[in-house]
Amino acid sequence: MFYKVLPIVEKEVINNKYFIITFTNFEMAEQSCPGQFFKLKGLEQEFPILPRPFSVFKKEDSKLSFLIKVVGTATKNLSQLKIEERVALLGPLGNGFQIHNGKKVLIVSGGIGYAPLNFLRDGLNKADNEITFFHGGKNANDVFSKNIRIYTEDGSIGEKGLVTDGVEEFLSQNQIDVVYTCGPENMLRKVKEICEGFKTKLYMSMETVMACGIGSCCGCAIKVEENGKPVYKKVCKDGPVFDGYKIV
Amino acid sequence: MFYKVLPIVEKEVINNKYFIITFTNFEMAEQSCPGQFFKLKGLEQEFPILPRPFSVFKKEDSKLSFLIKVVGTATKNLSQLKIEERVALLGPLGNGFQIHNGKKVLIVSGGIGYAPLNFLRDGLNKADNEITFFHGGKNANDVFSKNIRIYTEDGSIGEKGLVTDGVEEFLSQNQIDVVYTCGPENMLRKVKEICEGFKTKLYMSMETVMACGIGSCCGCAIKVEENGKPVYKKVCKDGPVFDGYKIV
Amino acid sequence: MIDFKIKIGKMLWKNPVTVASGTFGLEFGELFDISQLGAIVTKTVTLHPKQGNAPPRIAETEAGLLNSIGLQNPGIENFIKTDLHEYRIIDTNLIVSISADSISQFGEVIQELERQSGIDGYEINVSCPNVESEGIIFGTDNKTVFKLVSMIKKTTERTVIVKLTPNLTSIENIARVAENAGADAISLINTVYGMAIDIETRKPKIKNVIAGYSGIGIKPIALQNVFRVAKVVKIPIIGMGGIRNTNDALEFIIAGATAVAVGTQNFVNPLSTLDIIQGLKKYLDEKKVQYKDLINSVNF
Amino acid sequence: MIDFKIKIGKMLWKNPVTVASGTFGLEFGELFDISQLGAIVTKTVTLHPKQGNAPPRIAETEAGLLNSIGLQNPGIENFIKTDLHEYRIIDTNLIVSISADSISQFGEVIQELERQSGIDGYEINVSCPNVESEGIIFGTDNKTVFKLVSMIKKTTERTVIVKLTPNLTSIENIARVAENAGADAISLINTVYGMAIDIETRKPKIKNVIAGYSGIGIKPIALQNVFRVAKVVKIPIIGMGGIRNTNDALEFIIAGATAVAVGTQNFVNPLSTLDIIQGLKKYLDEKKVQYKDLINSVNF
Ligand SMILES: Cc1cc2nc3c(=O)[nH]c(=O)nc-3n(C[C@H](O)[C@H](O)[C@H](O)COP(=O)(O)OP(=O)(O)OC[C@H]3O[C@@H](n4cnc5c(N)ncnc54)[C@H](O)[C@@H]3O)c2cc1C
Ligand SMILES: Cc1cc2nc3c(=O)[nH]c(=O)nc-3n(C[C@H](O)[C@H](O)[C@H](O)COP(=O)(O)OP(=O)(O)OC[C@H]3O[C@@H](n4cnc5c(N)ncnc54)[C@H](O)[C@@H]3O)c2cc1C
Ligand SMILES: Cc1cc2nc3c(=O)[nH]c(=O)nc-3n(C[C@H](O)[C@H](O)[C@H](O)COP(=O)(O)O)c2cc1C
Ligand SMILES: Cc1cc2nc3c(=O)[nH]c(=O)nc-3n(C[C@H](O)[C@H](O)[C@H](O)COP(=O)(O)O)c2cc1C
């Protein structure tokens, strides 16, 4: 974990909702694993106050990229930064995805949930997993790769429907060991329901509002089952990836 | 007095401290007199909260220009706006300079105090006054016109010294009816001292922190002598121009 | 057609939006038709003229405003001769904000105003020191508030609104006391005590040192005060503190305010009250909610 | 060489900068050498483990942060077994923040801690309800504070700091009471009550509804509290509330704080305490002032 102020070295605007920014830092990149995240804040941007958490989307040598969706002020502010402008980064943070070797895995991604799963895919590939990647979005604007199975609510690209429709079908026809997922709450709930039926392993990346991001403030509590009892865990430190079946 | 959101139609960066922005609005321009001011705030700029007061620097038909010095956050924010970006304007506000006809007048300007005096000069010209214009600044960067008598503290342009040095000399050699002045507090105090000796009329444009700008909040109080007694006047409404001898 | 007429005491407001005392004046009439407001609250007036505090009286902080105007006002007699004449012909409710040094002086001010027509209500500003009890702020002392409000209620048939200060341990207690003493409504919050220092000169940014803090920085504080008071009183609440726009106003209404007042934001956008009136209409329309169902509707 | 060693009770601090309870933890040690701080204040610990409040516990407002963590902590026994072991080897002052439901429970916590070495002081967090007196917040009741602090002073030789809540009518009174009861220092302010509502869902943004407001939006409030307390007590004050940088820290010191604590800003820039230590040195150097001459030096 490091705190550094770095200039943006690359910026790619995907469409008016999504963009990618890239930083170069050897130490930060070296330590980053799939599922981990950074807190980011434009150096000159006073408000909103809290740096926001973003998953590592891609790592290439010393380069770290973040895929960001504009949803409110902090993300809008970040979207307005230009190459060379400076961002304060804290990370890598949290526990990433557990990567098994040589398994049959399914990745289920919804909307911006794609960000950590994109990086995860690289990790899974290196560990000789057989990967199927499902991604769902509202429309073509929410799709970041064509190389995977796509569902959109309006059918503007890929299949029309919810990504979870495809998951159900796929799991009933394929023997899958592990499911990795990240996306909106409703989708996660549905994925969990489906996976329960098929008894796959299930890793879920969760979101809560964060303050410190490093486990000090207890702000990011989430209720998780532990030894049969519900307890509060810290999404920033104990997660963001949890055993999906343990989320209360 | 109007409240309008207008796009910047012209912008001139004089140097890294000063810039001029121009708006077009017939009604606002029509009502504006020398010495009056507007409150300005970039429409998308939430903090600082209060719009800031700026004197009318130039009026040409429907065009209103402001000469602005970057001193803190609000002025920095304004300096970063580009043509077409929108600014909320409230004005014209306050009582401007009283303009007499056919007098011998001296204008004494210090730093950004030049802004209202530049517009004043046009008004005085129309009323057949014989004008001498003294301007002082720290260095060449604080000088906006070469057509006048310049003093700089470092001597980088014009005479080396304080503008008030020149005023003393000038008044002792010339019969002047009216002195108009705007600038830093020390300068105003000195100008007053000098003018007292020569019994000229003296109009001073004053600055205080302002909230409403229209006379409602009593926030901009300044102590002024009235009927021999000190009373609080509102710089935004009773001023910003006052009889210089009455400032306590 | 959205209907959001509300009742505050004996007053019927055409909409729930007004202005916070001291942040508004007749000057705004040059910018818009101020009869469109649900009510107008005047600057606080006192028995005798007050010249106000020494400047600087205003300073901006990172997220709000500090002020220490010191209730500058021409005194009740001049107020009646000048401003009141103009205010009373404006076709909306007129609420005169008043303050005094002692309970009896409050009485004198009200008596003067009772002789005048065109006034619909009084807002009792209790955020100032009571010379009769060692300068303790009226609004922090339950007994004094009870006596004061009871006395005023006996003196007038007009609507009596008590404006609370947030600078105390229990806003609920003082609100209950005001209600029990007969207050028709409560408005809150007045400014929060605040201070700022210029580190170069080491001077306080406000000459009077401790000042009143207003604006967006106090919104969370104001909201919780409104919410807590709404739980313990039945009379309507006029909520204020940092309201800038429709969304801010909605938070106050949901928290328990029947009406909202705009203060500091009048200095930023003098038309913001109108924007809020429009914005509330739009929200009610889009959400298909009745205004009265929105008030005090926190969804736990 | 700038010397700004200060004394807080029996503690000698190498510089006047610490952290606000609950906003810091051993994790920061991965980012910088936390022995550079004048002192470390732990999260508040209680006798029994506390699971904390239901989420959401954190929400950002326009100019600050709302939190309602609910004092989540592993309880004193686990604290001693885990965190304390790591804290005590760090070469700076260790202040354990404690809270309890009753005076006697405060006593039990202190007794546990008294058996442990490596602790330099206690910060008594009195911003929570006292079950023995109908849930009234300890820190708003003069008598309770007097009893509590007197009891603690009898139990320990270590430095006792009382951390005040600003949510009361007179911070001066409670500060005086704490001093009279023997407190070695006062720290202030704890969070201000605040609230925010999501207007789409009408849900409170914090599950627990009323929360603690911190960050830059409370700075003017914190400053005036420090200023007022500095006028009435002789013991040192640890000032906090919205401090982000050297300039903010200087305001507190000029207002009367002997030391400053950084809270919410730790979430923004985890190294801000170090920046402030450096910045203060630079200011003293440039202005050629002694640190002690800066404390409580408002220039009227
Ligand atoms: C572990 C983690 C990884 C994430 N990875 C990505 C990513 O790779 N790409 C991406 O676009 N988004 C990601 N997010 C979500 C991203 O953090 C939010 O979209 C962002 O904080 C919104 O800020 P805003 O000011 O633009 O919006 P706001 O208007 O402030 O908030 C919109 C929503 O964002 C969330 N949010 C607000 N403040 C915080 C905070 N302090 N901490 C966390 N969430 C907050 C809340 O759910 C809120 O309702 C991630 C979140 C978490 C917790
Ligand atoms: C009637 C009048 C006319 C003016 N005309 C011009 C002009 O033509 N060009 C120009 O560059 N400047 C002018 N000024 C000064 C200008 O308003 C300030 O420089 C500006 O407000 C600074 O804002 P800031 O945020 O950049 O700086 P800050 O860091 O906020 O403040 C720097 C200084 O600006 C002043 N200031 C701060 N807030 C306010 C406020 N709300 N109202 C008034 N002053 C404030 C204070 O003296 C403060 O110390 C005028 C001021 C007044 C009162
Ligand atoms: C400049 C100024 C002057 C004020 N004068 C008064 C006053 O005379 N009487 C009063 O009851 N409140 C006064 N207030 C308080 C406001 O009415 C209001 O309660 C407070 O500012 C909170 O609202 P806001 O955050 O929207 O400004 C004043 C506030 C400001 C900013
Ligand atoms: C997330 C969070 C947790 C806190 N927990 C505690 C706590 O356990 N004990 C305590 O005395 N104060 C606690 N506080 C209050 C801070 O110590 C501090 O008094 C307050 O936040 C004001 O300082 P700031 O504005 O710099 O954050 C907490 C504050 C925050 C933001």
Ligand code: FES
């Ligand atoms: S955000 Fe602070 S503990 Fe997770």
Ligand code: FES
């Ligand atoms: S700024 Fe409000 S009266 Fe002048």
